[in-house]
Amino acid sequence: MTTVAASWLPLTPGERSVAIEVLVNGPLSRTELARRLDLSAGSLTRLTKPLIESGLLVEVPEAGAPAEVRQGRPSQPLDVVAESWSFIGFKITEDMVYGVVTTLRSDIVARHDRPLTTHDPAEVADVLAEMAGGFTAAHPCPAGIGIGVGGRVEDRAVVAESPFLGWRGVPLAGLVGERTGLPVVVENDVAALVEAETWFGAGRGLDRFVVLTIGAGIGYGLVLGGRRVPNAEEDRGFGRHWIVDPHGPLTPEGERGSAVSLLAISSIRYQVRAATGRDWTYEEILGRAAAGDPMPARVIDEAARALGTLVAQISNFVMPQKILLAGEGVGLMDVAGNTVGETIRTLRHPMAAPVALETKVSDFHDWARGAAVLAIQVLVLGAAESEPAGGS
Numbered sequence: 001m002t003t004v005a006a007s008w009l010p011l012t013p014g015e016r017s018v019a020i021e022v023l024v025n026g027p028l029s030r031t032e033l034a035r036r037l038d039l040s041a042g043s044l045t046r047l048t049k050p051l052i053e054s055g056l057l058v059e060v061p062e063a064g065a066p067a068e069v070r071q072g073r074p075s076q077p078l079d080v081v082a083e084s085w086s087f088i089g090f091k092i093t094e095d096m097v098y099g100v101v102t103t104l105r106s107d108i109v110a111r112h113d114r115p116l117t118t119h120d121p122a123e124v125a126d127v128l129a130e131m132a133g134g135f136t137a138a139h140p141c142p143a144g145i146g147i148g149v150g151g152r153v154e155d156r157a158v159v160a161e162s163p164f165l166g167w168r169g170v171p172l173a174g175l176v177g178e179r180t181g182l183p184v185v186v187e188n189d190v191a192a193l194v195e196a197e198t199w200f201g202a203g204r205g206l207d208r209f210v211v212l213t214i215g216a217g218i219g220y221g222l223v224l225g226g227r228r229v230p231n232a233e234e235d236r237g238f239g240r241h242w243i244v245d246p247h248g249p250l251t252p253e254g255e256r257g258s259a260v261s262l263l264a265i266s267s268i269r270y271q272v273r274a275a276t277g278r279d280w281t282y283e284e285i286l287g288r289a290a291a292g293d294p295m296p297a298r299v300i301d302e303a304a305r306a307l308g309t310l311v312a313q314i315s316n317f318v319m320p321q322k323i324l325l326a327g328e329g330v331g332l333m334d335v336a337g338n339t340v341g342e343t344i345r346t347l348r349h350p351m352a353a354p355v356a357l358e359t360k361v362s363d364f365h366d367w368a369r370g371a372a373v374l375a376i377q378v379l380v381l382g383a384a385e386s387e388p389a390g391g392s
């Protein structure tokens with residue numbers, strides 16, 4: 001199939017709603033699709049016809065129906081051909097670029113990483129363009145590129161501020177677009193991860209959903225009514241001011257007793273190093289804590305209680321259907337998950353429903369996938385910021 005993604009555009013709001021519903025929840029029969037979107041049969045036919053003619057939607061055989069009965073029936077379910085379009089996603093860290101290629105349904109079909117030896121914006125854009133060129137050789141005609149960056153992003157194009165990269169006002173979308181000839185969207189990396197999990201992951205179909213990430217920093221994303229709630233603090237290191245224990249440790253990365261001071265990997269390493277003089281990796285600290293080494297065990301226990309406190313606070317105020325815990329620091333749960341659970345139960349009402357806490361063991365390719373999902377949402381479907389992913 002050789003349909004070019006741009007031939008679908010521009011989608012009307014009604015067409016976009018249909019396309020998103022099928023993309024996220026398909027294949028769907030026309031009856032079910034009409035029910036989900038509260039449309040009459042005639043309205044649905046009017047909206048789906050151009051989407052089928054353009055190749056965005058296709059009719060697929062109904063499961064279990066004989067071939068001679070399935071042929072040409074108007075009740076045939078509608079679906080997308082996920083493999084017909086590809087998208088490139090990048091996650092930029094302080095010292096690496098993680099890249100993936102995904103299908104229209106965000107399944108990762110290729111990965112490639114490159115060390116980042118410079119933070120010069122033009123040279124970083126060169127690296128991204130070279131990686132995109134390598135991907136394109138194996139996966140021709142990608143529809144676009146999504147880039148996730150830790151920091152504040154404006155208009156999904158300009159990195160207004162990134163402490164990790166030392167950037168201010170970098171027009172990253174333009175720099176990469178000039179070098180690749182492809183449309184580019186840039187977004188805060190946590191926001192991109194939340195969008196991906198809302199549409200295609202742990203939050204699919206949920207009205208109230210939270211993503212909490214622990215790693216280099218603390219990330220938080222809130223979904224209400226199936227829509228990510230943008231906020232001014234999500235990309236400004238608000239974890240530095242989210243006080244978990246006012247008597248807790250003071251570290252260079254956060255206020256005393258803040259979520260960052262207790263939970264960020266750099267803070268945990270700092271605390272152990274200050275007490276022991278040993279510069280252990282995060283994994284080594286977890287291993288020593290599990291083995292009963294007193295100082296690492298104490299720091300990890302404090303971190304676990306901080307995490308349990310955060311989850312309980314979120315649950316008490318937001319009442320989410322699920323909290324997804326992700327990020328490179330989730331190994332904490334393997335060592336001190338019982339302490340996290342005990343702390344949550346202590347700080348919740350005895351009659352409160354149990355917290356649905358899901359831990360996702362992930363790497364930076366999941367963050368790159370999140371950036372690719374932004375490309376799917378914005379560049380292909382023309383979805384507005386935090387477009388609802390559809391429901392049941």
